[in-house]
Amino acid sequence: KITASVGEINQTYDFVVVGGGTAGLVIANRLTEEDFTVLVLEAGGDHSEDMNITIPFFVTNAAPFTEYDWNYTTVPQNNLENRQLAYPRGFLLGGSSSINSMAYTRASKEDWDLFAKETGDGGWSWDAMQKYIFRNEKLTPPADHRNTAGEINPAIHGHHGLNKDSLPGFIDSFDRMVIQVSNELPETFPYNSDPNGPVGLVGTVSNGSRSSSATSYLAPQFASRRNLDVLIGARVTRILPSPNSTAKRPNFSVVEFLQDGMNWTTTASKEIILSAGSINTPAILLHSGIGDASELLAMNITPIVNASSVGKNLTDHLFVSNTWLVNSTETFERFTRNATKLAELVEEWNNSRTGPLVNHISNQLAWLRLPDIDPAEDPSAGPNSPHLELLIANGGAIPPPPEGNFMRISAALVTPTSRGAVTINSSNPLDPPLINPNFLDTEFDKSAIRSAVLTARKFTTAPVFSDYIISSTTNSTTDAEIDAYIQSMAESVDHPVSTAKMSPVDAEYGVVDPDLKVKGVTGLRIIDASVLPHIPAAHTQVSVYLFAERGSDLIKKSW
Numbered sequence: 001k002i003t004a005s006v007g008e009i010n011q012t013y014d015f016v017v018v019g020g021g022t023a024g025l026v027i028a029n030r031l032t033e034e035d036f037t038v039l040v041l042e043a044g045g046d047h048s049e050d051m052n053i054t055i056p057f058f059v060t061n062a063a064p065f066t067e068y069d070w071n072y073t074t075v076p077q078n079n080l081e082n083r084q085l086a087y088p089r090g091f092l093l094g095g096s097s098s099i100n101s102m103a104y105t106r107a108s109k110e111d112w113d114l115f116a117k118e119t120g121d122g123g124w125s126w127d128a129m130q131k132y133i134f135r136n137e138k139l140t141p142p143a144d145h146r147n148t149a150g151e152i153n154p155a156i157h158g159h160h161g162l163n164k165d166s167l168p169g170f171i172d173s174f175d176r177m178v179i180q181v182s183n184e185l186p187e188t189f190p191y192n193s194d195p196n197g198p199v200g201l202v203g204t205v206s207n208g209s210r211s212s213s214a215t216s217y218l219a220p221q222f223a224s225r226r227n228l229d230v231l232i233g234a235r236v237t238r239i240l241p242s243p244n245s246t247a248k249r250p251n252f253s254v255v256e257f258l259q260d261g262m263n264w265t266t267t268a269s270k271e272i273i274l275s276a277g278s279i280n281t282p283a284i285l286l287h288s289g290i291g292d293a294s295e296l297l298a299m300n301i302t303p304i305v306n307a308s309s310v311g312k313n314l315t316d317h318l319f320v321s322n323t324w325l326v327n328s329t330e331t332f333e334r335f336t337r338n339a340t341k342l343a344e345l346v347e348e349w350n351n352s353r354t355g356p357l358v359n360h361i362s363n364q365l366a367w368l369r370l371p372d373i374d375p376a377e378d379p380s381a382g383p384n385s386p387h388l389e390l391l392i393a394n395g396g397a398i399p400p401p402p403e404g405n406f407m408r409i410s411a412a413l414v415t416p417t418s419r420g421a422v423t424i425n426s427s428n429p430l431d432p433p434l435i436n437p438n439f440l441d442t443e444f445d446k447s448a449i450r451s452a453v454l455t456a457r458k459f460t461t462a463p464v465f466s467d468y469i470i471s472s473t474t475n476s477t478t479d480a481e482i483d484a485y486i487q488s489m490a491e492s493v494d495h496p497v498s499t500a501k502m503s504p505v506d507a508e509y510g511v512v513d514p515d516l517k518v519k520g521v522t523g524l525r526i527i528d529a530s531v532l533p534h535i536p537a538a539h540t541q542v543s544v545y546l547f548a549e550r551g552s553d554l555i556k557k558s559w
């Protein structure tokens with residue numbers, strides 16, 4: 001059941017999952033397929049029916065700075081004019097899968113094979129992970145029910161998994177112009193029909209509505225399982241060693257949480273699974289005495305395990321928006337600026353789950369490699385993996401400026417070499433953590449994001465846009481001007497990873513072993529984006545779903 005009442009839960013469960021987000025709900029589902037009892041503690045609420053969450057185009061109403069968001073910001077970013085960037089994280093069932101932009105991208109074979117190499121566990125390789133792709137994904141028809149023959153290769157997609165996805169469900173002439181670029185500038189933008197479909201990006205959308213871990217893995221037939229309790233509004237503050245734990249290898253079994261202003265504890269007789277995400281998982285570890293001992297002592301927290309990698313290695317993608325004024329009235333400004341039209345489209349969505357609101361903001365994307373990169377300095381997972389991504393949208397900013405129609409290309413760096421950290425600055429678990437992605441800390445990152453912006457501009461030089469684009473909204477031309485533009489505009493793609501990263505069994509660095517057990521303790525695993533050994537050159541939700549699918553299998557095997 002899903003409940004907001006602490007009186008309806010038991011004192012002890014086999015497993016207590018901290019965080020009912022993307023990974024947490026996969027684990028809850030898979031463990032309760034067996035005879036285990038599971039409690040999920042989720043700080044946020046249940047918003048699976050809210051239109052801001054269900055309507056794909058309303059993604060910008062979901063975050064940042066809303067009731068569905070933890071409402072975090074970064075510390076001032078030295079290389080971005082000291083700006084403090086919004087750092088959204090889902091604060092609701094489904095976690096960030098309930099507020100994200102729904103892009104379904106798996107990362108390359110090379111990225112997965114690198115996960116296996118980095119951890120010494122071939123079980124994380126591309127080939128070994130295939131079965132989890134099929135367990136997770138259920139490809140469904142797009143909302144417009146068009147014939148998608150030639151748009152996607154169904155053979156490489158899952159059709160019987162729990163998490164539904166589809167091609168964009170509303171296609172217009174702008175999509176065809178974008179595809180035309182691959183005919184006109186084939187050297188830079190070769191056409192790629194695989195794996196995300198030539199007419200657009202696969203998204204976690206089905207029947208015109210968002211699919212999240214809450215709508216899929218916690219669908220009513222699973223939420224009603226007798227061995228599953230999900231307590232919402234329950235904010236975990238710390239995890240504690242069991243009373244008979246030894247100092248040499250502490251055993252964690254008690255979870256402390258706050259609900260309705262009162263403190264409670266619950267006990268896991270088998271394991272605690274931390275799935276609070278890349279920001280809150282390390283914060284909970286640190287407040288529980290698992291972290292760098294000297295940093296903990298400085299915060300008056302008694303160290304229980306000296307684990308210096310906790311919170312370190314924060315890695316994230318960064319993007320810069322580029323917009324052009326266009327000669328069209330068919331961009332999404334036609335309804336983002338017109339309340340009457342928008343109301344009509346909401347009605348259409350309500351009645352038939354069709355129309356432009358079934359799409360997320362960008363229908364099309366391009367993955368690109370930096371030309372002429374020195375292999376010795378190449379941070380990508382291999383020669384078939386990208387460094388850059390362009391996300392192309394048939395409109396500009398939301399909310400729109402008072403006038404004009406726009407086209408936007410978000411240019412992203414997907415192989416950043418900068419590393420930041422999540423730290424705490426008090427012993428109070430309710431204080432927000434300090435988040436420092438440390439964007440553009442390296443020369444590689446600075447020059448690669450500049451290349452991304454220049455590549456976005458090159459995209460617009462295709463003849464198909466010659467009568468379409470009126471002007472760029474920026475006039476930066478020299479490298480210095482472009483860098484200044486980047487510094488004033490860059491934002492997080494909201495893909496933080498690696499703050500509790502996995503490493504080989506005997507490694508001194510890293511936080512979890514390849515079976516996701518926290519090093520140096522018993523009774524505790526971490527399964528969420530924080531354990532990824534490196535940032536994949538892809539949007540991160542599919543990696544998280546797949547880590548959680550295999551993680552659930554690893555747990556089942558050990559009990």
Ligand SMILES: Cc1cc2nc3c(=O)[nH]c(=O)nc-3n(C[C@H](O)[C@H](O)[C@H](O)COP(=O)(O)OP(=O)(O)OC[C@H]3O[C@@H](n4cnc5c(N)ncnc54)[C@H](O)[C@@H]3O)c2cc1C
Nearest residue numbers: 019021022023043095096100101102103236277529539541
């Ligand atoms: C705005 C945005 C857009 C994104 N767009 C995309 C995209 O288009 N495609 C893509 O692939 N990825 C995208 N991502 C990234 C992707 O959604 C995340 O990588 C993934 O969802 C992370 O999963 P997780 O399980 O690690 O954490 P989450 O899904 O964030 O789950 C963590 C859960 O733990 C809960 N929690 C945290 N702390 C506590 C506590 N102390 N007590 C109790 N509960 C707690 C949270 O409320 C949350 O429900 C986006 C992310 C964001 C935020």
